[in-house]
Amino acid sequence: SRLFYDVGAANSVQTVVGTPPLRVVLGNASGVAVEYNGHSKPIAKLSRPDGSVQFSITRAGEVVRAKPVADGG
Numbered sequence: 001s002r003l004f005y006d007v008g009a010a011n012s013v014q015t016v017v018g019t020p021p022l023r024v025v026l027g028n029a030s031g032v033a034v035e036y037n038g039h040s041k042p043i044a045k046l047s048r049p050d051g052s053v054q055f056s057i058t059r060a061g062e063v064v065r066a067k068p069v070a071d072g073g
Helices: none
Strands: 022-026 034-035 039-041 054-055 063-065
Touching: none
Parallel strands: none
Antiparallel strands: 022 054, 034 039, 054 063
């Protein structure tokens, strides 16, 4: 099920609670910091040429590139 769907405002913090695996889709990844269970998770290397990023957080807490989906579903 979808845990969060919105356009985040600059300098805002969004906290999402869910059971992994979690799929994350960001439209402007350059302005985002990701933290999972108190640990920073780098996502810059996963960024696409348009600045978006799609990744999953595994049950082990690892960030892995996700296969792109057209509608974010």
